[in-house]
Amino acid sequence: MKKYKNGEIWEFEQQMGSGGRQVILGLDGGTTSTVCICMPVLPFSQPLPDPLPVLARSVAGCSNHNSIGESAARETLEQVMADALSNSGSNRSNVGAVCLAVSGVNHPTDQQRILNWLRDIFPSHVRLYVQNDAVAALASGTMGKLHGCVLIAGTGTIAYGFTEDGREARAAGAGPILGDWGSGYGIAAQALTAVVRAYDGRGPETMLTSSILQTLELSAPDELIGWTYLEPSWARIAALVPVVVSCAEAGDQVANNILLDSVQELALSVKAVVQRLGLGGEDGKNSFPLVMVGGVLEANRRWDIGKEVINCISKAYPGTLPIRPKVEPAVGAALLAWNFLTNETQNEVGTKR
């Protein structure tokens, strides 16, 4: 194992004996927070225990390299892994596999860059996997199996899918500048825009004006400009989604149209992925899991965005099987690491025979 420069992060290992059981690490790194789960390596041949045996869970802040830069993201990820190992009484030699599922992995070069520095941290026997965080979310609904499609709609949105033979496709997830209009940020930015347009005469009056100004404790729409650019945080804007839903529920047509557009956009992302992968089969009627994750889809109110999205997708693909995951994405990442390890080990056994 290479001596890594941030050696102090791993000082706890010096107080530990050698030996101990083999563990896996699953990591879900997003723009808001980062979670790491440490689980024992489960027997390959048996069904998954319920509940899953989680040895430790650690939490840190943002680990999206697009938001905070490469080295800060890297330090956050390394620290959260060290915390999970330390809390579970394990060290790096006990690790069988790591699955790092982080937002901002949009291109093979992103994946390779992260793999390179991850390689420096762990002993050479450790299997390392780097994925977009959407893949962990999918696995959290399918208990580690990469098949079907996941739709995430929180501050941002992305649809990501896999066929059983390992082909993959994604849609959206390109961030707020590149038109993720169905996202929480997209919904809220359109609501703020509608307020400005009503104020300057470009658009119809809307209940969003009084509701949003009251929520933000502002006295006039022209103060929205200062508020919006005060802090460059997409999440701060996305936090206005419940106000938009309330206005739509109260009958405001502008708010209602924004939510209807959002439903169309979210459904379109899923349909694009399902179409490209042929998940619905030749007649579009094959069944496949659709994992639904994120605040926008979990609202569970009278105006239920998630339910409307499912209705819209089911019209095109009646075999859609919606799943609301019972475990968090970091557990999905750990299950992925376990699945990858299982497959590789079985292949190796097969090769040796």
Add this chain to the structure above:
Amino acid sequence: MKKYKNGEIWEFEQQMGSGGRQVILGLDGGTTSTVCICMPVLPFSQPLPDPLPVLARSVAGCSNHNSIGESAARETLEQVMADALSNSGSNRSNVGAVCLAVSGVNHPTDQQRILNWLRDIFPSHVRLYVQNDAVAALASGTMGKLHGCVLIAGTGTIAYGFTEDGREARAAGAGPILGDWGSGYGIAAQALTAVVRAYDGRGPETMLTSSILQTLELSAPDELIGWTYLEPSWARIAALVPVVVSCAEAGDQVANNILLDSVQELALSVKAVVQRLGLGGEDGKNSFPLVMVGGVLEANRRWDIGKEVINCISKAYPGTLPIRPKVEPAVGAALLAWNFLTNETQNEVGTKR
């Protein structure tokens, strides 16, 4: 005159004698650059000389307090004014009036805050005016008269208008998050989005894909995400407008639709201002100046966005008189300062009689 803490900016004044002719300062401060013009005070009763007598012109970088913060913006503005005075052989006691027209003045509190620190710099006899930079652009087309409407469409967009009796109104200018879709940034962001949507199956194929990738020297659409978030600069994205225009001219339907939408958005901003101020009179047929400013409107190509915007506005308001200014907005700001000074002086004379 108060001793201002940045005294070194004004050290040049110690080498100058007292006396000298009275001058005015006009300042146009934007996100890209800041220009200050020093002109002599012109006789009130005569028509404006052509060309205008400009004593000095100085240039600096960004002075938008939303972009670079209050104190950096303030220092830029103070330095550029000192440079213009120094170059014209004048000092602060020679100044009759200053018009500071800066972007980011969206609310009376912005105006008051700037006036307060401007008051600290100049002797008490100097008349001070703070305006949104759109007002200087209007004045650059009307030679200092505040009447009619200005449409600016560069990286951002805003429409701003005045009636002859001093009422004012604006539309758009709320920045990229709050839906300035007709702007250069808006056009380019929609083009980038169209490329992502074509790539992931959510939208139709478009020539924008190859044209934009070639311009940015990227090899695949998924690299656009990294490119977009590499630098938080709206201007960098807006620089892609000519690529969109070329694709539309070559017959690409996606690019064409983006430009048509932009024309509608820009025309809507102007119509909202004209409507609220009643510039077209009761039957909508009164004539009023429409000053057109900014890279998006000055393209002068086969697909001429500015011409299409004028056509669209003229259908609703046949008295629209389009003006392409011959002088820069900083000169407009200086003419404004001169006009304000003229009006106040004439009112004072009137009162004394």
